[in-house]
Amino acid sequence: MIDPNSSAATLAVRGGESADQAAGAILFPIHQSTTFVQPAIGVDRGHTYGRASNPTVAALEQRLAALEAGGGDAVHASAFANGMAAVTALVLATTGAGDEVLCSRVVYGGTRRLLEEILANFGLRSRFVDLADGDPAAQLGPRTRLVLVETPGNPTLEIVDVAAIAAATRARGIPLAVDNTFLTAVGQDVLGLGADVALYSTTKYVEGHNAALGGAILTRDVELDAKLRRVRKSLGLNQKPFEAWLTLQGLKTLPLRLARHEENARRVAEALAARPEVARVLYPGLPDHPGHAIARRQQRSFGGIVGVDLGSREAAQAFVARLRLFRLAENLGSVESLATHPATMTHADVPPEERAALGLGDGLVRLSVGLEDAHDLVADLVSALTAEVTVR
Ligand code: PLP
Numbered sequence: 001m002i003d004p005n006s007s008a009a010t011l012a013v014r015g016g017e018s019a020d021q022a023a024g025a026i027l028f029p030i031h032q033s034t035t036f037v038q039p040a041i042g043v044d045r046g047h048t049y050g051r052a053s054n055p056t057v058a059a060l061e062q063r064l065a066a067l068e069a070g071g072g073d074a075v076h077a078s079a080f081a082n083g084m085a086a087v088t089a090l091v092l093a094t095t096g097a098g099d100e101v102l103c104s105r106v107v108y109g110g111t112r113r114l115l116e117e118i119l120a121n122f123g124l125r126s127r128f129v130d131l132a133d134g135d136p137a138a139q140l141g142p143r144t145r146l147v148l149v150e151t152p153g154n155p156t157l158e159i160v161d162v163a164a165i166a167a168a169t170r171a172r173g174i175p176l177a178v179d180n181t182f183l184t185a186v187g188q189d190v191l192g193l194g195a196d197v198a199l200y201s202t203t204k205y206v207e208g209h210n211a212a213l214g215g216a217i218l219t220r221d222v223e224l225d226a227k228l229r230r231v232r233k234s235l236g237l238n239q240k241p242f243e244a245w246l247t248l249q250g251l252k253t254l255p256l257r258l259a260r261h262e263e264n265a266r267r268v269a270e271a272l273a274a275r276p277e278v279a280r281v282l283y284p285g286l287p288d289h290p291g292h293a294i295a296r297r298q299q300r301s302f303g304g305i306v307g308v309d310l311g312s313r314e315a316a317q318a319f320v321a322r323l324r325l326f327r328l329a330e331n332l333g334s335v336e337s338l339a340t341h342p343a344t345m346t347h348a349d350v351p352p353e354e355r356a357a358l359g360l361g362d363g364l365v366r367l368s369v370g371l372e373d374a375h376d377l378v379a380d381l382v383s384a385l386t387a388e389v390t391v392r
Helices: 008-014 055-069 083-094 109-122 162-172 222-235 241-252 254-273 292-298 313-322 352-357 374-386
Strands: 076-080 100-104 125-129 144-150 176-179 197-201 215-219 280-282 305-309 338-340 364-368
Touching: 008 055, 008 241, 008 254, 055 076, 055 215, 055 241, 076 083, 076 222, 083 109, 083 144, 083 197, 083 215, 083 222, 100 109, 109 125, 144 162, 162 176, 215 222, 241 254, 254 280, 254 305, 254 374, 313 364, 313 374
Parallel strands: 100 125, 100 144, 144 176, 176 197
Antiparallel strands: 076 215, 197 215, 280 305, 305 364, 338 364
């Protein structure tokens, strides 16, 4: 067993290691099996049926838990088929009809759709509020049963102060969950800042290669972990063995990759900020970002996502059409650089007037800065900004 106090670089490769006892394979095997033979009635070897648990998925959970704990008190991890499955399980495990979920106003569009369109039909209420400013305690309502924040928020990278919100939720006994997809445990220790739950779309930086969807929830609360597993089993939200195996491989290089993503993103953000064609650059690492001071304090990394506002949909369209290295696609956090147009892609379901109020206009392009050479990436962006306008 690896020392749980090891650094993130070691824990990402070896943390929570489960050895392959059968043949000594250095990579934990893919247990591609729906069911597990039980030696006798009422006896099992840790796994019974694939919807409830699987050894390869458990190996991923143990490594994620070791990385999140970072040598601190034990953390429990449950892996899900994707990030939305994790959000669904979290909401269903903590709330019921008539309750309210309070969210930071800038969140992934799918989280909003789930709460406002799907779960609202079952009597669950949700409110999306500005938690970046003012007293968070004043935002908690009498029926608030879960606070879910995304920081940095997708896609404008709005930063909220996790410790300040945790002080307010603790006083009321309300669980605070932080969607830490943009930074991962390597870039931001949300449990250490006072959150009760860290949530991930592992599809992004954790897996990191555009190869597998996944989600994960990490908490020190044993009861909540058990509830999450019950919801997962009941709804069939479980992660699959092959996806878990791919995610285990990706996870090994997460600390290395995140460091390079951040370095490349900084170079990209600084280059874009110097361009007259650009209306606004959103990157928490830039001193003029509204959340810069909090980000410096609560994050270990400024991350690899940069927002660039070109002022209009036409300008954004022309810019994206001329990119060669960055490709237009939904997803982020992978080795390949991607450009996304939130207004028509990830956040298309957010009403246009609300999008505008959130600073998520038609001219905004979200760049997931990959691991290609920084010089090449900057050259790609600058040539896309400066070429003759020919909308494809
Ligand atoms: N949370 C955040 C911050 C995301 O960006 C996403 C997806 O883009 C999700 C959750 C949902 O994850 P998935 O696509 O794996 O279901």
